[in-house]
Amino acid sequence: MSQTDTQRQLAALGGAPLAGNIVPLGQHYFPDWHAYEAAFRDIFDRQYYTNHGPLAQRLEAALAEYCGVRHAMCTTNAEIALVLAAQAMGLHGKVVVSALAHAWTAQSLLWADCEPLFCDVDPATGGLDAAMLETILREDKPVAILALNAWGSADDVSALREMADRYHVPLYFDSTQSFGALAAGRRLGGNGAMEVFSLHSDNVLSAGEGGVICTNDDALAAHIRNIRSNYGMGSVIVPVVKTSNGRLSEAQAAIALHNLERMAAHLAHNRSLRDAYAAALRDVPGVALWQAGRSAEPTNQNILLRVDEAVFGLCADELAHVLRAENIGAQIVPSWLRAPIYADASRRRCADEAEAERLASRLLQLPAGARVTEALAAGIARVIAAAQLQAGAVRAARQAG
Known part of the structure; x- marks a missing residue:
């Protein structure tokens, strides 16, 4: 990844967004x-x-x-x-x-x-x-x-x-x-x-x-x-x-x-996107692709990025903010532990600071599916790399307004 790639002005800091139209998070596989x-x-x-x-x-x-x-x-x-x-x-x-x-x-x-x-x-x-x-x-x-x-x-x-x-x-x-x-x-x-x-x-x-x-x-x-x-x-x-x-x-x-x-083709496309993200993010400190399960062969429907705030410089939610400014539909994994349905103590064996909540706060969902190409996945990875190098400016700009 070149120095130019990582020093581009992020949309969150006033630059032009990576995508002209919003890239949805989900799959959107439909018939022609x-x-x-x-x-x-x-x-x-x-x-x-x-x-x-x-x-x-x-x-x-x-x-x-x-x-x-x-x-x-x-x-x-x-x-x-x-x-x-x-x-x-x-x-x-x-x-x-x-x-x-x-x-x-x-x-x-x-x-x-x-x-x-x-x-x-x-x-x-x-x-x-x-x-x-x-x-x-x-x-x-x-x-x-x-x-x-x-x-x-x-x-x-x-x-x-x-x-x-x-x-x-x-x-x-x-x-x-x-x-x-x-x-x-x-x-x-x-x-x-x-x-x-x-x-x-x-x-x-x-x-x-x-x-x-x-x-x-x-x-x-x-x-x-x-x-x-x-x-x-x-x-x-x-x-x-x-x-x-x-x-x-x-x-x-x-x-x-x-x-x-067309399931086989859809699964192959998702696999290629995960590979593209993995290759482009390999040398970015503080982030790594994360997969649930021990013995599963996934569909890569949801490509999850685990963000280590102490190393990366931003938390997963702040990185999601950066990507959304680029018209990239990323979001953290939703945690429902603060929702009313979970609030009744009789419904919970989890502590208030449950592992589920900590894990969810560190996982970022990256776009996959029909609207994403390998080139776009690599472009999203470049934005993530730039966000890591400009983390201080991103955090300051968000706090300022």
Whole structure:
């Protein structure tokens, strides 16, 4: 990296931004216009827009094959999928949730009349802290564990399964950000009682919006379908206490089918972006790419940069400010530990200064996906290098106003 690159005037200090338009953080993989138009003409010709139509059925079959599971059931969005999963399992009481879980994860339990109980994380991996989890299982007697596979990666699913079995507690997974990731050489989808994925546009597999529930349990699948579809009218009728309308539309299914065919290309592109960031940031002090999980092969959907403020000169939030001024949609990993849903002491095993909060404050999400090229990733890395050399000026300018 040349001296000119690192001495360029940052936009945060009055210079011109790196990008003319805002580069989004998420994936934004969508069909090309001709494929999109053809799919929608087909939908309009059939005049079949929702209610588990032929495209939704095709998508569910393709997702089940891709994940290697018996059942894949699509929903309007991932939060509804998590609610349906808790209801199908008949959960009532406290459910263990990662302190790094998104707000939607905890909210899904409240909608299902359960109580989230937040467990701290291992700062090295972002996975559930094993010692705290065991204490919770022994002392709080939760009715289930809702584990988190986040950032396109995975927790140690084998260790979680062993602990859940030892305490005879059901285990299921919020894998909303990790469709396509591998854990111990196997694609996510068949771990625990169920796994839930998101098909939102900022995920590597997108339907624009949507969710997927995967399971190998026939009885749970029948319950999900009866809760989800047309007020109890599933293919196999089983009695359910609550019903809803959480079906995926044909329009969403068409987008997801197109993107599923291109998953390998999308994953390869994300891998190339991570490599480009890693190469360009190799000699920048105080920052390094960080990956969650121990045994996972990630999708690189979320490329995370760990920032050591003492060495770099800026904290992750200050670096995010620098990048946003360059029209680069970077952000720190959100921590929800100060949110009202976490405030009730009965819902927390975490201390006020939890490892989850410390880890989140040091992690910066860098843009990936369809709108990012290797050249742009290298350009973002040059901005980061310049920010490190001009850290004092950046901090002073931000404090001044």
